[in-house]
Amino acid sequence: MGDVVGDSKVDFGVLAVLHKWPSLANQRRSDRASYQVIEGTLDECISAFMAKPAATRHLYEIRTIAQPPLVTDILSPEHITELARLREFL
Structure with missing residues (x-):
């Protein structure tokens, strides 16, 4: 079910969870834990992330x-944006 990128495959249908960090003045609060926003597929979580301002x-x-080498277990905002571009390309 994955899309082929060179010799690498990304399965956008795997289970994923979008998390948000509590913030103060639009900065992450390191003294608080992140919390779950949505649970779904990687594709759904990327779409939900891209819908955020x-x-x-x-x-x-x-x-x-x-999913080495393209997907790590925790995806940063920059990494999510790159995966969204990759997904659009495919």
């Missing part, structure tokens, strides 16, 4: 099953 995306991350 660009100015707040740094407060989010996606947790999923690692």
Whole structure:
């Protein structure tokens, strides 16, 4: 079910969870734990992330099953944006 990228495959149908970090003045609070926003497929979590205002995306991350080398178990906002571009390309 994955899309082929060179010799690497990304399965956008795997289980993933979009997390948000509590913030103060639009900055992550390191003294608080992140919390679950949605649970679904990697594709659904990427779509939900991309629907967030660009100015707040740094407060989010996606947790999923690692799919080396393109997908790590915790995806940073920059990594999610790159995967969204890759997904659009495919």
